[in-house]
Amino acid sequence: MSELKDAVSLDSRLEAAAQVARSAGYTPYILGDSLEGESRDVAKVLGAITRQVVQHGQPFQPPCVLLSGGETTVTLRGPGRGGRNVEFLLALGLALTDGARVYALAGDTDGVDGAEEIAGALLTPDTLARAWALGMNPRNFLDNNDAHTFFQRLGDSVITGPTLTNVNDFRAIVIG
Numbered sequence: 001m002s003e004l005k006d007a008v009s010l011d012s013r014l015e016a017a018a019q020v021a022r023s024a025g026y027t028p029y030i031l032g033d034s035l036e037g038e039s040r041d042v043a044k045v046l047g048a049i050t051r052q053v054v055q056h057g058q059p060f061q062p063p064c065v066l067l068s069g070g071e072t073t074v075t076l077r078g079p080g081r082g083g084r085n086v087e088f089l090l091a092l093g094l095a096l097t098d099g100a101r102v103y104a105l106a107g108d109t110d111g112v113d114g115a116e117e118i119a120g121a122l123l124t125p126d127t128l129a130r131a132w133a134l135g136m137n138p139r140n141f142l143d144n145n146d147a148h149t150f151f152q153r154l155g156d157s158v159i160t161g162p163t164l165t166n167v168n169d170f171r172a173i174v175i176g
Contacts (some may be wrong), residue, residue, distance in 0.1 A: 003053065013109070014067050017172060021065040026174065028065045033168065039088040040142070042072050046173060047095025050102060050161050053175050062101070068175040070101035080146025085120040085169055088156075090147040092173070096139055100125055101176035107158050108165045119160045121151035130154055
């Protein structure tokens with residue numbers, strides 16, 4: 001029963017985020033509240049949709065916000081510090097390559113992504129360029145499951161503190 005309650009709670013949070021997007025002049029699209037799979041794979045799929053929107057205005061016209069929830073997973077390959085949300089964002093940045101007009105936020109609703117007391121992070125159009133300017137190779141951080149270190153060095157971590165709730169992960173991709 002609590003699983004049903006949590007799903008309803010996340011759905012209402014996605015609806016609330018959609019209302020915020022509308023009030024800011026963006027058309028929201030809720031892609032689902034139970035997206036699962038490897039963080040990198042989910043990022044590739046959402047990255048492909050985002051590129052299609054940016055380049056061709058399909059299947060949605062910008063400005064829009066793609067909203068989703070659900071818990072992804074990470075297969076550990078390296079010794080880094082990273083959770084599923086920051087790994088999703090780093091993989092999304094690499095999938096977009098040219099992040100013009102795209103911002104993204106991903107985080108865990110309880111305020112802890114993986115084993116870190118960091119809820120998630122923010123991806124901006126210049127995230128990869130700023131990383132390269134600091135001598136950071138984004139692919140190396142992804143390969144080592146070290147996305148927390150990546151976003152912390154850029155100052156783009158999202159730290160909420162404990163929220164005392166855990167309905168699911170939350171993702172928003174804003175396309176200008």
